Amino acid sequence: MPEKLAISGGTPVLQRSDYQNWPIITDDDRRLVNEVLDSGILAGGTAPQVTALEREWAAYTGAKHCLTTTSGTAALHMALAAVGVGPGDEVITSAFTFLASASCALHQNAIPVFVDIDPRTYNMDPGKLEAAITERTKAVIPVHIQGLPADMDPIMEIARKHGLFVIEDACQAHGAMYKGRMVGTIGDIGTFSLNNYKNLPGGEGGLFITDNEVYLKKGMLIRCFGDEIDEVSHRRIYNASILGYMYRNQELPAALARAQLMHLDERNNVRIANANFLTQELSKIPGVIPPYCPPECKHVYFFYNVRFDPEAAGVECEPRRFRIAVEKALYKEGALVGQWQTMPVPAQDIFQSKLGYGGSHYPWALNEAKGITYEYRADDYPVAKELCDTYTIVHGIHAPNGIELMKKIVQAFHKVFANLGQALDHADDPIYPGADGKLYGAG
């Protein structure tokens, strides 16, 4: 007797109240935020919370220097500017990432070039990196996607061989490790996001780490309008020596990030335990492909990604349609699942139209005037494209959610996979899976 799926009128496995939201606010957050309010200091490049956060994040990662910024995107842009990427330079990143890994290059008048991903880790495929390098390539931005470190050894080797800078986009990977090393400390500069969703939230904000004093000093200038500081008086002299921006962080987000940092390892461990439980259980269901973590890596599961394979599930169905059907059925069972990126980044409209500054073709036109053409075709990134057709994110693996919730999520998967016919019958229903905003404190 087949069970009735929620999508065909049955009772859902999960309730919204089974989920607890992220981020977690405790008395540590209240205490540090109150410290800011009591101090009366809300901002400043050398203000106490900002300075303490920089010191503590450097200590946590083992980097020599840290700067906090307005966002992860700002940290990425600052990093490219600090190493001297300029107009017409090419910057290579992964085809499966968030837009900012690529748009930071555009912000520096440089041109993003994409490399397809590894089918198991979803990170930049180092085997495809060298083919993307030209005489114009200046930097590589490996992304530690969804909390899993990119394969840094071959990436560093290829980058060094070609004299390229390496900027790590660790915006999703606070505390992740590659062969015993913290991500962000392997390349020339590491960047992190402090936005609400991330493993280390501060509301908004970013972090920039480096061991290189030149990049530190450049970063400090770029972060604050390019304004020089007088060496004797330590005052700003309102004389910009280089092109800068206004990327300074503030005291309230810095205080929040410091309080969150006290709990980062403990909360990452909850993500890891929840993810390991899901992986152990979901791998028993034919057609469900849990995320892979190579043994030399510590994955911190910013996102828990599963893929679906209709053939392995014993169903004849086009893979994208199968994913849509399963995703909708799971969502109706009350499981908060849904896609994040829906296409490889180079397939986005901005790369199709190549309309940049002021709606002009800059920065691409800089090189196109020299006969160098850029074409961004989704088909050139078949692994990223296939992933985008077949994956969904299982939300709610963050603390304080625990194994009780994971068990119910597994139950929802079993129910849907035992009744795939029903799920497929409803593949075209107007249902819109995804996390509700509130899950990440933004509803």
Ligand SMILES: *Cc1c(COP(=O)(O)O)cnc(C)c1O
């Ligand atoms: C979040 C994120 C960023 C940007 O961080 P913001 O703080 O939101 O600007 C950059 N890259 C990746 C991979 C991200 O996930």
